[in-house]
Amino acid sequence: MTQIKEQPRRSTTAGRRPVGKVLPGDARRHHRALILQQLVDHGARSRADLARETSLTRVTISDLVAELIEEGFLIEQGTRPGTHMGKPATLVGMSEDAPVAIALDLSADGHLTGAVVDLDGKILTREQVEFSRGDDIAVIAGLAVRLRESTPRRILGVGIGTPGIVDGDGTVIIAPNLGWENVDLAAQLSASLGLPVHAGNDSNVAAVAESAFGAGDDQGMLLLMIGSGVGGGVLIDGRALSGPLMSSGEIGHVVVDPGGRQCSCGNRGCLETFLSAPALSLLDNDDDRRHVGTKLATVLTPVVTTLGIADVVLYGPTELLEGALLESVRAGLAQQTLPFVAQRVQVRLVPMHDELVLTGAAALVRYRELGVV
């Protein structure tokens, strides 16, 4: 009887700076990721197509595709329609029964939303439960269990978008809304569920979703999530930047009006005190909206210029953002940056009902487990 030696659990290295050694298996995992990426991005295609697109040989592609079919990710879809020279190609595409992710959204006050999401970002099942500051993490695990039982499909992993500062291991360093400090959220859930769990800041995760499933420029994007608070996420090459402080979601707490309104973070005049949905809904004229847009542009300009980002997304209640506010953000950015940058930056709105945090949590799983951006 063959004894399989237990390998230390390791997610795909694709997309991360390799910090340690690289084994042959890492190369293979990366090549699997290349194949899945092509199929997810451009739909079903033949093995020969994949060989051309990845510059691997047809032999290697056949081998990898066989493995991915075996594991249920891919499925043969018959020969390519139409008439061509040579032997007709057999199309290979993502399977309808491919593994799915469980996605959890902790960003809302008072409740927790969970969903089963497939690898294309489609929400299959959705459930919402009460969850407030102080509630036990077991509530989260409970929802995940119910979601797991709601589908016959294999679960690739669990993704969580949570407010606060979250490190790369899924530990919530600080989350005032939830009253958490140094909570190893991912590790606890992983232990109780027996599944890989990945957690990220809610607005970072939303940015990942817009890049993975939306219209985001996956080379570089800045997303601002405007809800009860304001969060932000920056993506470069499909990866959410967090930096050594992991504070990348906290753009809402940049002070734009020292001495202004009191903010929950302790400071006064944070961007969030102007731009949150509650604050915006109190505005009753365009002059005030224009004022907020100008303030916002002042915060965005240094980031956009310094990072060379061309795609800025405002994710929030469209009715509060469109019109005067959006126009003044565009105008402000155009005025405050180099002409070279100004000509290339676009600012656009994405409506709240896109549920980017939920699908982004799934995208996080897809990325960390499969290396697909």
Place this chain on the structure above:
Amino acid sequence: MTQIKEQPRRSTTAGRRPVGKVLPGDARRHHRALILQQLVDHGARSRADLARETSLTRVTISDLVAELIEEGFLIEQGTRPGTHMGKPATLVGMSEDAPVAIALDLSADGHLTGAVVDLDGKILTREQVEFSRGDDIAVIAGLAVRLRESTPRRILGVGIGTPGIVDGDGTVIIAPNLGWENVDLAAQLSASLGLPVHAGNDSNVAAVAESAFGAGDDQGMLLLMIGSGVGGGVLIDGRALSGPLMSSGEIGHVVVDPGGRQCSCGNRGCLETFLSAPALSLLDNDDDRRHVGTKLATVLTPVVTTLGIADVVLYGPTELLEGALLESVRAGLAQQTLPFVAQRVQVRLVPMHDELVLTGAAALVRYRELGVV
């Protein structure tokens, strides 16, 4: 006679997001980089040490080290002094005759500085020639050739720090100071010198130097280069971020005072019109310096918060920056960011005579050719 098949020229993949396939040779190059990184960072050590630190086996390390000794990068330095159990370790370290880089600095007006720089960032030879807007690139190549002839050591490659927006291939997309637009600087020099050539924005390259050879936090750093203009560079994980627009050096052209002084970029009131060395030297009281520091903090805050950067470096004429200006930058940052961030960010000065552009150009070569950060 053995025919060596020509491999497509490829620099190390270490540190870049792998975009295509990964061959065994790529893994090997990465492992060579791990070894060199350890030796550069922590000095000479034994093969067994390297095995422990990289988690490769002693066998593999011996193999790779033999190769690196063969190529002249490393050298055996005798047994480790002191008395220990077991067989005495043979120390291996960077060779005194290891290959060097040719570094070129185009950031100054009117002249071009070149140097031969070793892998530790030490300047071995240095030469300066006239170079102004409109001069031929052959002047640059000429200096590189003279520098190459000035040393018997092997040349690893050529690095260039240049003002303007530079893409990843070393093409200068736009550089007003030099009157360049879409000049494929690296490609032209590489063709005429027969050496690998890497080019980057001058302030980005300076940031790389501070991370590689200075005290920079290599997880994340923002460097502002304050000279005749103002440029910036952001490093995350030892890599300079440039984003899709490649404009990351251009933080100096964020408008902080709409309607202010005319800037060379066409806009009015750019950060550069306040903060450049010429502008600063005109200030004669601390109130004005404090005003500039506050403006600067306003630009830095969104970047620091959004990227979660803990290390901010002002690289310029110390006598103009220390005191009131520096203090007000620190105070502004502390006031305008989350307490969590404010407690962790440090702002420090690096004097101009550190020649960061020159050594940074060398660091760029070291990184691109050897994968050493």
Place this chain on the structure above:
DNA sequence: TCGACTTTGTTAGTACGCTTTATTAACTAT
């Protein structure tokens, strides 16, 4: 002083993943 132990570094053999070369399969063009 001598054997036991520890640590370093090498040699020999194995596993894995990709490549190249060759072959079979299935179609179009003439």
Place this chain on the structure above:
DNA sequence: ATAGTTAATAAAGCGTACTAACAAAGTCGA
């Protein structure tokens, strides 16, 4: 029918890192 083209598989080889085993050179304890 025959040639040409494209798809996919089969077989053999190469590079890289691994495990196992061992030699070398010292320390340590009795």
